[in-house]
Amino acid sequence: MPRWRIRARVPVALAAAGLFLSGCANPSTGSADDDPTKPVTLKFWHGWSAPSEVEAINESIDRFEKLHPNITVKATENVTDATINQALRAGGGESPDVVVSFTTNNVGQYCDSGMWVDLDPFMKKTGLDKKKTFPKTLLDYTSYEGTQCALPLLADAFGMYYNKDAFEEAGIARPPRTMSEFKKAAAKLTVRRGKDSYERVGFMPNFRLYQNSPDRLFAQWGPRYFDAEGKSRLADDPKTYDYFKTTNELIDAQGGYADLEKFRATFGDEMSSQNAFLTGKLAMHLDGEWRGLMLKDAKAKFDWGVAPLPVPDDQADTYGRGFVTGTVAGIAHSSRHQNAAWELVRFLTADTDQVVDFANAIHNVPSTYAALKSPRLDADPRFRTFFRILENEHSRAMPPSTNGGAYIVSLGDFAYSVEAGREKDLRKGLRELDDQIDADNVQAEN
Structure with missing residues (x-):
């Protein structure tokens, strides 16, 4: 199912804390000095909740742990962005190391605030060429103003x-x-x-x-x-x-x-x-x-x-283009095991066999060039139509913004008025919409 519609629970302690993305003290800072070959336990938070989806992500973790026997992954399912934001603002030992979000709308906030670490140094250190690995549209929606704080983990077209x-x-x-x-x-x-x-x-x-x-x-x-x-x-x-x-x-x-x-x-x-x-x-x-x-x-x-x-x-x-979005994965700024966390992120997002197996299991579009060409993918031609939409050079994702998806909500409210015939002067209304979006962005930056 479309993952942004999955309901998720909020841990009572975090909800009570009232710690949100803005207006909060600087969180604790993690470390990228850890040795990823040493024994470590990573906390992995994700939003999958349907039994088949949870089974698929758990099988993915099993495959990772076989490749990295020194790393144990403790997964927490059914977690919302709000919960992730609260935990990362709070910091401390209970916050996650690796996080997955089901919406690209918040990437701008994650990158701009530093809540998710810049992944470019990790890719450079381990030889992952992102431009040869991921379609450009997916790289666009996992970065903000030059900071690649997330990587695509399957896509929706x-x-x-x-x-x-x-x-x-x-x-x-x-x-x-x-x-x-x-x-x-x-x-x-x-x-x-x-x-x-x-x-x-x-x-x-x-x-x-x-x-x-x-x-x-x-x-x-x-x-x-x-x-x-x-x-x-x-x-x-x-x-x-x-x-x-x-x-x-x-x-x-x-x-x-x-x-x-x-x-x-x-x-x-x-x-x-x-x-x-x-x-x-x-x-x-x-x-x-x-x-x-x-x-x-x-x-x-x-x-x-x-x-x-x-x-x-x-x-x-x-013709052949379409709207593209997807799941994104990143490393929490507060993680003290960022090198080990990168090994998990790299496996989930860039290992071809893993991406293919996961895409087949939950029926989402693969997010790497190599996986899209794999003969092991579901061969249903109707499903593969979405592969071509993803790869089309004209396909579009929503551009990240520092205030998340607020401008998308504003566009939606305006569009409801237009279709109902309440917006009599379209040009005037659009200029007011632009002013509102700009004002919201300024407020988010201050």
Whole structure:
């Protein structure tokens, strides 16, 4: 499942301490003077919680310990970023050595604050060439202003699931590749039921649906969120206006926002057997690679396929791109065993066999060039579509920011107003959005 949706418990002591990322005393400093060949126990915190996922990460640890018999890994599962932040701010002997986050949004904070150590010295010391090991997009979302404080540990790529039976019924030969084709296909696949309801919608563009947060589809335009000085530039980018124009046209082509929202209210939970794509209420659907395994497990009653999401007509040559994110791994600044911790991080993120085995086990996209080319990977062509999206040079991840994902939340709130028709002056609204994002960034830096 998409890992950012997994709930996690917060240790009572840490929650009571009220130690958050900002406004806290400098934490204790760790050490990179340890000998990684000496006996040591590492504390490893991660967020996986589903039994199959926990089993897969425990098997990964077993493989690591066989290669490094002097290192014992004590794993703690189901840990949130909030808990990690609190522990690293508090420091002390109970804080972790190696940490895994399920969101790239906080990388900017981790790097900028020094809470996660710079990994470049460790890579240089052990001969790991990051540019030859990891795709550039993944390196971009694991660094901030030149500091590589994390490395990718599997990835998530977003594409378009489509109902092949519905396509055949509508006489559509292949998935749409451009936004103009997308709008036509969505309208053709939409089946009304009465005046203001539906049997099926071609594509639900509304931003509150499941994984439809506005940054996901916006990636198809290749936006640049910030200028060279770090200022928000959404109001200055023509792509922003074309994006909102296109999403509004998708809404209008299928009956309007009010009717679509009414229909969306009938959808079941995203992770349940009543998921709207699984039940046939959606003919096309934006989602990540994990959905394929869930469709197989649920024995979907229709033939389905996967394709990249369409791109703007004037960027047709970028077709194949998509939104990319993923899990990231790093070393806590307070760890006194940073060299041993690096051995674990290097194994989990850069050992080809390990990355392949883990990707197959939890059905996520491999995060190294070598693993992506491995013949041992799951051969399902639908799953491999996401590999190609990840490797596409035009694919985009959200740029790290010093205040985490606050600007993404602000964009989302603005997008809700646009789609509902409450934002009458788009240019004015975007300029106000830029001002808000800039003000939030300044506040985070002070």
